[in-house]
Amino acid sequence: MTKGKGQKAKVGRRRGSNAPKTAKETFEPQIDVTIAGVRFANPVMTASGTFGYGQEYAKVIDLNRLGAICVKGISAEPMAGNPPPRIYETDSGMLNAIGLQNVGAKRFLTEKLPFLRTLQARCIVNVFGYSTEDYVRCIEILNGGDGIHAYELNISCPNTRCGGMVYGNDPRLTEEVVAASKKAARFPVIVKLSPNVTDITATARASEAAGADALSLVNTFVGMAIDVEAQAPRISNLTAGLSGPAIKPVAVRMVYQTYQAVKIPIIGIGGIASAADALEFILAGACAVQVGTANFYAPETPLRVAEGIEEYCRRKSVHLLQLVGKIHQVKAAGETH
Numbered sequence: 217m218t219k220g221k222g223q224k225a226k227v228g229r230r231r232g233s234n235a236p237k238t239a240k241e242t243f244e245p246q247i248d249v250t251i252a253g254v255r256f257a258n259p260v261m262t263a264s265g266t267f268g269y270g271q272e273y274a275k276v277i278d279l280n281r282l283g284a285i286c287v288k289g290i291s292a293e294p295m296a297g298n299p300p301p302r303i304y305e306t307d308s309g310m311l312n313a314i315g316l317q318n319v320g321a322k323r324f325l326t327e328k329l330p331f332l333r334t335l336q337a338r339c340i341v342n343v344f345g346y347s348t349e350d351y352v353r354c355i356e357i358l359n360g361g362d363g364i365h366a367y368e369l370n371i372s373c374p375n376t377r378c379g380g381m382v383y384g385n386d387p388r389l390t391e392e393v394v395a396a397s398k399k400a401a402r403f404p405v406i407v408k409l410s411p412n413v414t415d416i417t418a419t420a421r422a423s424e425a426a427g428a429d430a431l432s433l434v435n436t437f438v439g440m441a442i443d444v445e446a447q448a449p450r451i452s453n454l455t456a457g458l459s460g461p462a463i464k465p466v467a468v469r470m471v472y473q474t475y476q477a478v479k480i481p482i483i484g485i486g487g488i489a490s491a492a493d494a495l496e497f498i499l500a501g502a503c504a505v506q507v508g509t510a511n512f513y514a515p516e517t518p519l520r521v522a523e524g525i526e527e528y529c530r531r532k533s534v535h536l537l538q539l540v541g542k543i544h545q546v547k548a549a550g551e552t553h
């Protein structure tokens with residue numbers, strides 16, 4: 217940029233270009249993170265169900281710059297999902313009831329994993345089932361795949377054997393499915409917690425006790441929307457999972473509480489659309505984050521979030537891990553009004 221007439225150059229106040237750089241100017245922040253022995257080049261991952269199997273986005277963003285891709289939930293057998301309408305936009309969020317549509321574990325290995333294996337981004341496979349045996353069977357099939365770095369157990373599923381009781385709402389069922397999955401798994405197990413509970417620390421502790429290598433939280437909140445003219449539900453399934461910016465404050469609170477309750481690493485999820493959003497989760501106790509709903513309207517978000525975290529660390533002269541859980545407590549938490 218050329219200076220206009222009358223603009224004075226600030227001579228003498230700036231250090232000469234040959235002056236040695238200060239420690240702050242040369243500081244190179246480390247934003248890589250290792251979880252359960254797996255190194256991620258940066259702490260930003262795409263959330264399951266919002267980024268397909270990765271390849272769908274190959275022409276849209278540089279996948280090699282992602283910390284990890286968490287693929288759509290995989291079950292032992294393929295699933296068709298729910299009939300439409302299964303997505304509805306809400307204020308600051310969206311409702312979805314896709315119904316866990318997926319290609320099944322065998323086709324995932326032959327059709328999807330070969331591409332994911334070519335990437336520098338780590339590959340996390342989200343796994344679900346309707347009985348503990350389902351989870352184990354799915355993991356046993358996936359164990360045969362090279363290029364998987366970790367499993368993420370989606371425990372927001374009803375256990376059909378226990379009258380539809382949702383795994384992630386019950387610490388005893390959580391412990392059962394995590395212990396069995398961990399025993400079967402060839403790769404580290406991240407347990408993805410359901411937020412539809414009174415006390416998130418109960419299922420967090422149960423997962424840790426059962427051998428989970430890490431936790432990711434949160435999954436979607438059960439919600440509903442009604443078309444008043446038609447007097448009908450907006451989603452064919454009636455209830456659906458709420459995600460997006462609307463859930464972020466609740467998710468941050470849950471990460472904060474979980475960080476106080478367990479020792480294993482935490483991956484924060486819920487309404488992240490900017491580096492500042494991600495940093496809220498990190499300061500609350502997460503060492504990595506996932507971006508979900510934002511991928512639908514701004515697929516470059518995960519890359520922007522990673523760049524923003526690096527820029528923040530440089531500006532503050534800190535490495536990422538120095539920020540984890542480092543929220544300054546102004547006063548004891550408790551009273552909200």
Ligand SMILES: Cc1cc2nc3c(=O)[nH]c(=O)nc-3n(C[C@H](O)[C@H](O)[C@H](O)COP(=O)(O)O)c2cc1C
Nearest residue numbers: 263264265289312370434435459460486487508509
């Ligand atoms: C359309 C859609 C599909 C999803 N599918 C899955 C899934 O298969 N497995 C899973 O564990 N979570 C699934 N999720 C939950 C997300 O991974 C994430 O936990 C949640 O959306 C909150 O993050 P966000 O607010 O950034 O979207 C899905 C979310 C959406 C919006």
